[in-house]
Amino acid sequence: xxxxxxxxxxxxxxxxxxxxxxxxxxxxxxxxxxxxxxxxxxxxxxxxxxxxxxxxxxxxxxxxxxxxxxxxxxxxxxxxxxxxxxxxxxxxxxxxxxxxxxxxxxxxxxxxxxxxxxxxxxxxxxxxxxxxxxxxxxxxxxxxxxxxxxxxxxxxxxxxxxxxxxxxxxxxxxxxxxxxxxxxxxxxxxxxxxxxxxxxxxxxxxxxxxxxxxxxxxxxxxxxxxxxxxxxxxxxxxxxxxxxxxxxxxxxxxxxxxxxxxxxxxxxxxxxxxxxxxxxxxxxxxxxxxxxx
Amino acid sequence: xxxxxxxxxxxxxxxxxxxxxxxxxxxxxxxxxxxxxxxxxxxxxxxxxxxxxxxxxxxxxxxxxxxxxxxxxxxxxxxxxxxxxxxxxxxxxxxxxxxxxxxxxxxxxxxxxxxxxxxxxxxxxxxxxxxxxxxxxxxxxxxxxxxxxxxxxxxxxxxxxxxxxxxxxxxxxxxxxxxxxxxxxxxxxxxxxxxxxxxxxxxxxxxxxxxxxxxxxxxxxxxxxxxxxxxxxxxxxxxxxxxxxxxxxxxxxxxxxxxxxxxxxxxxxxxxxxxxxxxxxxxxxxxxxxxxxxxxxxxxxxxxxxxxxxxxxxxxxxxxxxxxxxx
Numbered sequence: 001x002x003x004x005x006x007x008x009x010x011x012x013x014x015x016x017x018x019x020x021x022x023x024x025x026x027x028x029x030x031x032x033x034x035x036x037x038x039x040x041x042x043x044x045x046x047x048x049x050x051x052x053x054x055x056x057x058x059x060x061x062x063x064x065x066x067x068x069x070x071x072x073x074x075x076x077x078x079x080x081x082x083x084x085x086x087x088x089x090x091x092x093x094x095x096x097x098x099x100x101x102x103x104x105x106x107x108x109x110x111x112x113x114x115x116x117x118x119x120x121x122x123x124x125x126x127x128x129x130x131x132x133x134x135x136x137x138x139x140x141x142x143x144x145x146x147x148x149x150x151x152x153x154x155x156x157x158x159x160x161x162x163x164x165x166x167x168x169x170x171x172x173x174x175x176x177x178x179x180x181x182x183x184x185x186x187x188x189x190x191x192x193x194x195x196x197x198x199x200x201x202x203x204x205x206x207x208x209x210x211x212x213x214x215x216x217x218x219x220x221x222x223x224x225x226x227x228x229x230x231x232x233x234x235x236x237x238x239x240x241x242x243x244x245x246x247x248x249x250x251x252x253x254x255x256x257x258x259x260x261x262x263x264x265x266x267x268x269x270x271x272x273x274x275x276x277x278x279x280x281x282x283x284x285x286x287x288x289x290x291x292x293x
Numbered sequence: 294x295x296x297x298x299x300x301x302x303x304x305x306x307x308x309x310x311x312x313x314x315x316x317x318x319x320x321x322x323x324x325x326x327x328x329x330x331x332x333x334x335x336x337x338x339x340x341x342x343x344x345x346x347x348x349x350x351x352x353x354x355x356x357x358x359x360x361x362x363x364x365x366x367x368x369x370x371x372x373x374x375x376x377x378x379x380x381x382x383x384x385x386x387x388x389x390x391x392x393x394x395x396x397x398x399x400x401x402x403x404x405x406x407x408x409x410x411x412x413x414x415x416x417x418x419x420x421x422x423x424x425x426x427x428x429x430x431x432x433x434x435x436x437x438x439x440x441x442x443x444x445x446x447x448x449x450x451x452x453x454x455x456x457x458x459x460x461x462x463x464x465x466x467x468x469x470x471x472x473x474x475x476x477x478x479x480x481x482x483x484x485x486x487x488x489x490x491x492x493x494x495x496x497x498x499x500x501x502x503x504x505x506x507x508x509x510x511x512x513x514x515x516x517x518x519x520x521x522x523x524x525x526x527x528x529x530x531x532x533x534x535x536x537x538x539x540x541x542x543x544x545x546x547x548x549x550x551x552x553x554x555x556x557x558x559x560x561x562x563x564x565x566x567x568x569x570x571x572x573x574x575x576x577x578x579x580x581x582x583x584x585x586x587x588x589x590x591x592x593x594x595x596x597x598x599x600x601x602x603x604x605x606x607x608x609x610x611x612x613x614x615x616x617x618x619x620x
Contacts, residue, residue, distance in 0.1 A: 004506050010601075023551050036414075042414045042417070042418065043550065090594070090598060093598060094597070094598075097418070097601075099413060099414055100360045100413065100417065101412065101597050103360070103362075103414060103417055104550065104554065104593055104596075104597050105593065105594060105597040105598070107547060107550075107590075107593060108589075108590045108591070108592070108594040108596075109592025109599065110590070111547070111586050111587070111589050111590030111593065111595060112586075112590035112591060112594070113585070113590075115583045115586035115587035115590060116583075116587060117583070118586075119429050119582065119583035119584070119587070228425075231421055231422060231425045231543065232422075232425075234418040234421060234422055235418070235422040236426075237418065238411070238418055238419055238422065240417060268433060269431040271431050271432075271433075272426045272430065274427035275422050275423065275425060276426070278419070278422055278423075279423070279426075282407045282408075282410050282411070282419065283407065283410075286410040286411055287411075
């Protein structure tokens, strides 16, 4: 069976990979958007924290024997805790300065973290097994669907929309949105805004860690895994605009799929297609697809 | 409008500042002329290329307030063009270097048009993403030699007269290029154009309300910065006879930010000092592998948290303090 002269197996296979990458783009750009909303900082360490999530799962498996499901629970808190520490000790001092200093600080932190991991573990990947419950797959007739990949797509969709629901539809989220608009006023109403800022950064970073656990069995656990990812996610954020949570989710998945399809139809451009789309969006709608002026 | 502009210039550059700049410039030239007889010249040439690169970058962030996180694309692109022109087409070095800088200027015009459509953090992310796109292009393009780069680039004879294979001759050519670029930047930041640029950094809305088309100013600053970054990258290729992916990859963009930050954002001599400090550190730590990256990250963190004025910025602040106490 063929569509546009491409075997369906290959087409759907790349579509699936696109959706997987899209899940990671969505989870990471969602975290970036939440952090940016409240802290006005673009978290350059996000890629390193995604990598730390994968390593946390690896350490849990090799050092303590705790498997994938434990890693899913523990990692977001562990990586989120390192985020809280960074916010408490460093980022907090920068809120009154130009936002660019936050970018420079988190860039420096990313260099340190990635350098240390690379120093310790080299540039080659470490294997992480797919959990037994999710190994194997289903033959859907037109393609083979590995069970683990279906799980990742499903789980990240649930997490993304869960985050969207909490921020847009609950009381906690309304505090958060209010603090984004006017932190001084929200503080005057008796809400502990500094603590909220700290926990928001921890949450965004925890999401990156969780994405790292999802990624560990698919890609290998590698000190460099976040390096390229963060730049692509930046482009995703520029395309979507950081104004809306839903925007980040939709843009993340859509760009993953577009990238996957490019691999089928014009593989030479698959690495650059997201950047090209970014350039086009900047020409037509500079504030981003979902951004506000 | 011209009257307002010249008034702003005279106000911005007081006679004492001008005197301090002259003294510092003469001292810098004296040190750089004497240096190759005491210090390894190749190290000096590398530092000079990066000093020019950092000065060009500083023109954008220090005076225009635009943080580019993709300046490696200009540095590296000019390097590839120069290497290709000198090696494959057999161009003499001066033409090869100019060709490299010209292509970077063109690239600066195209990417600048896109990047100046957003400000602040977005500007940084866009330049980073555009530079990464170019990195992938060079990774796949046949003429760049992929991971190997373009090796054994001939140095040739400058104007058919000066043999650049002699290290000392090459050193003084590199020094001349650096000083030319440095003086050009100095002239630009103290011109009416530079004053408008600084005004945009402080308050863009107000500059717009005064009737300036700020996009034109920002674009011109971006293109100028790209051209001089290209000149620096092209010169480096002639020195090391190698154009590689390192020069066009994102860590290089980070490095130039670091140099400028360490030396002092928005100071005239800061980027030069910063480039020498960082290149010296890298040369010293070169054997230790990943520790270079870790040290760079550490310096970033320390500079942002405790040392935002940079080396030269702190010196200026110190001099002002002493001056204030005297009067």
